[in-house]
Amino acid sequence: MNKLLILLSLIASQAACLMQATAPQKAVPTPTPALYETRTKGAPDGIGKWYQGREITFVMGFAGADWLERPERSSEEQPDRVVKEMNLKPTDVVADVGAGTGYFAFRFARAVPQGKVYAVDLQPEMLNLIETRKREFKAENVIGVQSTEQDARLPANAVDVVFMADVYHEFAYPFEMMQSILKALKPGGRIIQIEYRGEDPNVPIKPLHKMTVKQVRKEQEFVGLKFVEVKNFLPQQHFIVLEKPRS
Numbered sequence: 138m139n140k141l142l143i144l145l146s147l148i149a150s151q152a153a154c155l156m157q158a159t160a161p162q163k164a165v166p167t168p169t170p171a172l173y174e175t176r177t178k179g180a181p182d183g184i185g186k187w188y189q190g191r192e193i194t195f196v197m198g199f200a201g202a203d204w205l206e207r208p209e210r211s212s213e214e215q216p217d218r219v220v221k222e223m224n225l226k227p228t229d230v231v232a233d234v235g236a237g238t239g240y241f242a243f244r245f246a247r248a249v250p251q252g253k254v255y256a257v258d259l260q261p262e263m264l265n266l267i268e269t270r271k272r273e274f275k276a277e278n279v280i281g282v283q284s285t286e287q288d289a290r291l292p293a294n295a296v297d298v299v300f301m302a303d304v305y306h307e308f309a310y311p312f313e314m315m316q317s318i319l320k321a322l323k324p325g326g327r328i329i330q331i332e333y334r335g336e337d338p339n340v341p342i343k344p345l346h347k348m349t350v351k352q353v354r355k356e357q358e359f360v361g362l363k364f365v366e367v368k369n370f371l372p373q374q375h376f377i378v379l380e381k382p383r384s
């Protein structure tokens with residue numbers, strides 16, 4: 138009798154093992170790494186939020202509008218050369234994201250007479266300035282767009298070239314903003330990103346307001362953009378060309 142009991146319990150435990158081996162394994166969820174990290178200690182001009190190892194800066198307020206229009210800017214940032222280097226077609230649709238006063242947007246408007254320019258900004262005061270200048274310059278092809286921190290609010294698949302000068306490092310939600318920009322860009326469309334050179338300690342700009350090419354590539358390749366080239370004609374800034382892949 139004892140022998141029979143031992144035999145039965147052996148069969149039962151073998152069966153249990155077999156069932157375990159054949160039962161579908163429950164998938165162990167892998168944690169998604171957080172996109173952003175917040176820390177209490179950061180730079181005085183930072184918002185205490187990090188993305189891809191970089192601390193994000195505060196948005197330049199409307200009070201700085203005059204600084205964007207300072208006369209010496211044309212030699213420091215060579216806006217007409219910037220437009221030339223963009224190789225725009227007269228029919229192109231351009232989006233100037235973080236347009237500020239429209240310093241670049243109104244120059245693009247002249248370069249794309251049969252196209253249009255979306256001048257996108259977060260701050261309604263900047264958009265009011267853009268509207269006033271639009272009337273003054275009779276620039277009918279400039280369209281002001283008020284964005285949110287996460288969405289450029291541009292039409293889908295409608296933009297040939299996105300331009301971002303001295304703004305990307307201010308995006309409070311760079312990942313989400315870039316997703317919305319990617320949706321607006323046509324396949325093969327370009328992004329021109331201008332940033333003060335983070336590699337150069339002689340560029341007299343606060344560190345968080347500058348970016349290295351390595352960091353720009355890291356962040357933009359992370360969202361799926363293709364790095365094309367850096368053009369080195371500006372005295373203090375990088376002119377970085379990126380592309381939305383065609384497939």
Ligand SMILES: C[S@@+](CC[C@H](N)C(=O)[O-])C[C@H]1O[C@@H](n2cnc3c(N)ncnc32)[C@H](O)[C@@H]1O
Nearest residue numbers: 197205235236237240258259284286302304307
């Ligand atoms: C330093 S200014 C540069 C303005 C302009 N690109 C120029 O070079 O004259 C940065 C501008 O980007 C805007 N900005 C910051 N974050 C933004 C966002 N998520 N979406 C749209 N505009 C943004 C700010 O309101 C500000 O007008």
